[in-house]
Amino acid sequence: MAGKRIRTNGTWEYVFKKAGLLEKPIYMTFASEQEGDEYAQRLEALLDRGIIPSEHQPEGRILTIAALDREYQREAHPSSKDAASLRVIVRMHGDWPLARITAGWVDNWISEMKRVEQLAPATIRARVGALARCTDWGMRKGYVQFPDHPLRSLPDGYAQYTKMDAALSGGGRVDTERDRRLERGEYEKILAVIQEGRLPRARTDLPYAPALECIFILAVETAMRLREMYTLTLAQVDLSQRTVFLEKTKNGDKRQVPLSSVAMSALERYLEFRSEQGWDHDRLFPWWGGRHDAASLSKISDFLSKLFKRVFAAADIEDLNFHDFRHEATSRLFERTRLSETAIMRITGHKSQRMLMRYANLRGSDLADSLW
Numbered sequence: 001m002a003g004k005r006i007r008t009n010g011t012w013e014y015v016f017k018k019a020g021l022l023e024k025p026i027y028m029t030f031a032s033e034q035e036g037d038e039y040a041q042r043l044e045a046l047l048d049r050g051i052i053p054s055e056h057q058p059e060g061r062i063l064t065i066a067a068l069d070r071e072y073q074r075e076a077h078p079s080s081k082d083a084a085s086l087r088v089i090v091r092m093h094g095d096w097p098l099a100r101i102t103a104g105w106v107d108n109w110i111s112e113m114k115r116v117e118q119l120a121p122a123t124i125r126a127r128v129g130a131l132a133r134c135t136d137w138g139m140r141k142g143y144v145q146f147p148d149h150p151l152r153s154l155p156d157g158y159a160q161y162t163k164m165d166a167a168l169s170g171g172g173r174v175d176t177e178r179d180r181r182l183e184r185g186e187y188e189k190i191l192a193v194i195q196e197g198r199l200p201r202a203r204t205d206l207p208y209a210p211a212l213e214c215i216f217i218l219a220v221e222t223a224m225r226l227r228e229m230y231t232l233t234l235a236q237v238d239l240s241q242r243t244v245f246l247e248k249t250k251n252g253d254k255r256q257v258p259l260s261s262v263a264m265s266a267l268e269r270y271l272e273f274r275s276e277q278g279w280d281h282d283r284l285f286p287w288w289g290g291r292h293d294a295a296s297l298s299k300i301s302d303f304l305s306k307l308f309k310r311v312f313a314a315a316d317i318e319d320l321n322f323h324d325f326r327h328e329a330t331s332r333l334f335e336r337t338r339l340s341e342t343a344i345m346r347i348t349g350h351k352s353q354r355m356l357m358r359y360a361n362l363r364g365s366d367l368a369d370s371l372w
Helices: 033-048 065-075 080-093 103-115 121-140 163-169 186-196 209-222 226-230 261-277 294-314 324-336 341-348 353-359 364-369
Strands: 003-006 012-016 026-030 243-246 255-258
Touching: 003 033, 012 033, 026 033, 065 080, 065 121, 080 121, 103 121, 103 163, 186 209, 186 294, 209 226, 209 261, 209 294, 209 324, 226 294, 255 341, 324 341, 341 353
Parallel strands: none
Antiparallel strands: 003 012, 012 026, 243 255
8 A cells, every 4th residue: 555644735645665666666745635545546556567657667767769679578579570670670760769759750760761771661561560569568568658659550551662762762662472383393303302312513412301301292282381390299290180280380379280192191201211210309300409499490490491492403493482382382272172261271370361362372374274
């Protein structure tokens, strides 16, 4: 309970203390005891929940974008994508006062990203979204107040380049959605290089070629992401039910992925190889050591992505990334099955139909074959 006393002038003085939360007591004066008690009840309810209203926060505690970001990273654990965007924002604008984040500042910031940095619209949206989520959290915690949230009231298309933006930036940028599919014969070429087990140009052997073959086939057959596959454990693979259960996904949701007959055969061959090697750990693939921290996972993802790039080069295939196999697999689910969009979304883990259709790159020739 707050301490209170009546002063000689008839006013009431209240003192609020909260060890571990308030750096020093809060002293307040009210004209009447009733007014003080009502305010004390509201304030103590917030303090009991670990919330310090912005008017009682120590001067200089949360005043800048950098200071808010530090608290946000420590308490909210944003996604790795948001964290990366916020690192850039803090580096460039970390000293900017939160109280001066106005509609005019946001508009100028977006213009700077277009006309000076010449960023793609998708990158602009990523940065604005990251800061918007950070300040949303700050508002909930009482660190910042926006009567009209300037990061949430932007018009549609704010990240697109206007004629003036294009002129001042030297050309402008547009979103380019990647639509790379495997062309005829490319699947076989990649498989041949992996099964050969060598990179002819580099004159080196491919490390764990059977594991590379399995993960390549799974990528094309299931639409699983690279990280979702190389972090699999034996317990997640159920050959009797023809499924793989994903516990940790990019979107944070669990999902069950069905296996085609091709994926089943690849897994059975690989498990036989694994047994011959005498591996006794529960991790399906050899590259992952079991750690889930961002640095370890990024290192493995980078290593495997570059390794597959070398495989593609050895197969004389250009402009292909490992993530393109997710496009390929999703498109094949549309082309080769009668599954509904909802069912395909459950398999691939896409959150929205818009995102799903970005990956469903159906070939015009295949669509033409379906016409009368």
